[in-house]
Amino acid sequence: MKIYHFLHEGRARFGVLEEQGVVRAMRGSPFDGDMTLDEERWPLAGLQLLAPTVARPRIFGVGFNYRSHILETGRPLPDIPPLFMKPDTSLLAPGGAIVYPRGSTVVHYEAELVAVIGRRARHVRQEDALAHVLGYTCGNDVSERTIQRQEMAMGLMTLGKAFDTFAPIGPCIETAVDPAALRLRARLNGKVVQEGNTADLLFGVDALVAYLSRAVTLLPGDLIMTGTPGGVGPLRPGDAVEIEIDGIGTLANTVVEEDA
Structure with a gap:
């Protein structure tokens, strides 16, 4: 499973890559244990990617x-x-x-x-x-x-x-x-x-x-x-x-x- 971190409408989101280059949104964060998937989907190519971690990692x-x-x-x-x-x-x-x-x-x-x-x-x-x-x-x-x-x-x-x-x-x-x-x-x-x-x-x-x-x-x-x-x-x-x-x-x- 590939997990992406990205900006959507000014909000940092996590999502999972599905087939054909589409990312499906998570409701929460894999770092707080909420990896439940929403129905929202966006093309990966159109997303502004963030570093795939928390905001201020060690x-x-x-x-x-x-x-x-x-x-x-x-x-x-x-x-x-x-x-x-x-x-x-x-x-x-x-x-x-x-x-x-x-x-x-x-x-x-x-x-x-x-x-x-x-x-x-x-x-x-x-x-x-x-x-x-x-x-x-x-x-x-x-x-x-x-x-x-x-x-x-x-x-x-x-x-x-x-x-x-x-x-x-x-x-x-x-x-x-x-x-x-x-x-x-x-x-x-x-x-x-x-x-x-x-x-x-x-x-x-x-x-x-x-x-x-x-x-x-x-x-x-x-x-x-x-x-x-x-x-x-x-x-x-x-x-x-x-x-x-x-x-x-x-x-x-x-x-x-x-x-x-």
């Missing part, structure tokens, strides 16, 4: 979680997930513009599978963890590398990941895919520039949910960006970037220069 990121990406950096395999957080102001809807920060010279795309939490999770066992995930979507962990490298030299990773618009998410939540065997790719101006498979993840979604829930109460709508495979590269103003994951869809965004 966004957890994982650095160095694909073996291919770890190898290309020359780092040893980590013993625990290297975690960071992105603020909710970094959230960006499908079709939105990634803002290239003033003064920046190295900003990268990172194609990622994103797990969307559907049920409260605290101290969950790894074997039970996926029951707390509503589904999966595409994400782009946009990163300002100059600041990130300075931060990492001090043993942290915060501001380089945190700029406004640096967490594009979408286009929908797919509830019926296996997160352990998904092919993902990034396209820059129509050319494939990054490709990988979640089978290469060092810490799978189940392990990440269990690990996080040891310390944090995960809430419906929380997002876990699970890391990126090898092949990350630069973005520039004027670029069009797409993140595609088999079985889920394609997240498309443009890049614009920040206003002076």
Whole structure:
């Protein structure tokens, strides 16, 4: 099932994709447990999509979680997930513009599978963890590398990941895919520039949910960006970037220069 979040007559709504590109509205939200369907339907192509989560989610990121990406950096395999957080102001809807920060010279795309939490999770066992995930979507962990490298030299990773618009998410939540065997790719101006498979993840979604829930109460709508495979590269103003994951869809965004 594909769940979309969209604006209709100024109101944020959720809906489910039916046949022939039509979205049927939900009465409530999948994050408050009301997935009852209404009779209202609209063509998907005419909807203004929102990021498929709550209005202000917590966004957890994982650095160095694909073996291919770890190898290309020359780092040893980590013993625990290297975690960071992105603020909710970094959230960006499908079709939105990634803002290239003033003064920046190295900003990268990172194609990622994103797990969307559907049920409260605290101290969950790894074997039970996926029951707390509503589904999966595409994400782009946009990163300002100059600041990130300075931060990492001090043993942290915060501001380089945190700029406004640096967490594009979408286009929908797919509830019926296996997160352990998904092919993902990034396209820059129509050319494939990054490709990988979640089978290469060092810490799978189940392990990440269990690990996080040891310390944090995960809430419906929380997002876990699970890391990126090898092949990350630069973005520039004027670029069009797409993140595609088999079985889920394609997240498309443009890049614009920040206003002076």
